[in-house]
Amino acid sequence: MSVLEFTDLRKRFGGVDALRGVSLRIGEGEVIGLMGDNGAGKSTLMKILCGAVRPDSGTITMDGAPLHMRSPRDAAAAGIAVVYQDLALVDQRDVATNVFLGQEPTRHFVVDRRRMRREARQILEDLSIRIPSVRLPVGGLSGGQRQCIAIARAVHQGGRVVLLDEPTAALGPEQQANVLRLITRLRDRGTSVVVVSHNVDHVLAVADRVVVMRAGQIQGIRDVHATSATDVVGLILGDAASEAVSHMTEAATSASAVNPLEPSRSA
Numbered sequence: 001m002s003v004l005e006f007t008d009l010r011k012r013f014g015g016v017d018a019l020r021g022v023s024l025r026i027g028e029g030e031v032i033g034l035m036g037d038n039g040a041g042k043s044t045l046m047k048i049l050c051g052a053v054r055p056d057s058g059t060i061t062m063d064g065a066p067l068h069m070r071s072p073r074d075a076a077a078a079g080i081a082v083v084y085q086d087l088a089l090v091d092q093r094d095v096a097t098n099v100f101l102g103q104e105p106t107r108h109f110v111v112d113r114r115r116m117r118r119e120a121r122q123i124l125e126d127l128s129i130r131i132p133s134v135r136l137p138v139g140g141l142s143g144g145q146r147q148c149i150a151i152a153r154a155v156h157q158g159g160r161v162v163l164l165d166e167p168t169a170a171l172g173p174e175q176q177a178n179v180l181r182l183i184t185r186l187r188d189r190g191t192s193v194v195v196v197s198h199n200v201d202h203v204l205a206v207a208d209r210v211v212v213m214r215a216g217q218i219q220g221i222r223d224v225h226a227t228s229a230t231d232v233v234g235l236i237l238g239d240a241a242s243e244a245v246s247h248m249t250e251a252a253t254s255a256s257a258v259n260p261l262e263p264s265r266s267a
């Protein structure tokens with residue numbers, strides 16, 4: 001039974017066909033790795049799914065019911081949460097406030113800080129996110145910790161489908177592993193995740209299926225257990241280009257056969 005389904009989504013910007021009929025069903029607790037070269041249409045698809053951009057045509061359903069999203073607020077109400085690349089955290093505010101941002105628990109019309117801190121601690125603990133104190137301003141935390149807090153907020157604010165745009169791109173190996181582990185924990189809780197990534201190793205480590213886009217269409221869908229980095233890179237590049245680099249990628253992927261979920265020991 002699919003949670004989120006979209007059918008024949010199309011979007012044109014001026015003369016550019018950003019999406020040329022894209023369809024997919026995403027299951028409960030399924031992790032989709034969304035890959036593709038720059039300009040393939042990944043961001044446009046994510047923006048449509050989170051209500052930030054309206055498609056020219058096509059349908060989106062959640063639990064089988066049609067969604068007509070006019071804004072990200074509509075998507076959030078339907079259980080679709082997005083974590084943008086800039087994370088939208090308020091650096092000066094503490095961890096607890098950032099987890100609840102805009103939905104702080106109140107008591108007699110003022111923010112109930114004790115309750116907020118207690119609940120924030122619980123939310124982070126449930127997701128095995130280790131932060132020294134929920135009283136710390138998020139501005140001083142590492143990139144990986146910040147990413148995890150933004151994801152925790154998305155889940156806490158009702159995200160049953162969480163959209164992540166390059167969550168590991170700006171992080172070092174240890175922090176990347178933390179974020180990847182968090183994605184697998186979300187899956188274990190039944191949350192569905194769509195994660196845009198350029199890193200084949202990361203996608204193969206956490207995704208159930210890899211969806212490769214090219215020029216506004218889905219070029220191929222692979223079960224991670226029935227594919228390889230070479231196969232996925234081939235889909236991303238297209239026939240001619242992949243032919244030329246297949247030897248290089250084979251050499252490169254066997255040389256870097258490390259598990260990205262394991263923190264690197266050399267660091």
Ligand SMILES: Nc1ncnc2c1ncn2[C@@H]1O[C@H](COP(=O)(O)OP(=O)(O)O)[C@@H](O)[C@H]1O
Nearest residue numbers: 013016018036037038039040041042043044045
């Ligand atoms: N707001 C926009 N206005 C005009 N063209 C856009 C806009 N957003 C995306 N595009 C174009 O649509 C195509 C797909 O872009 P995008 O979805 O950002 O791809 P990706 O995220 O895979 O790199 C590109 O050719 C891009 O230039």
Ligand SMILES: [Mg+2]
Nearest residue numbers: 039042043044
């Ligand atoms: Mg993009």
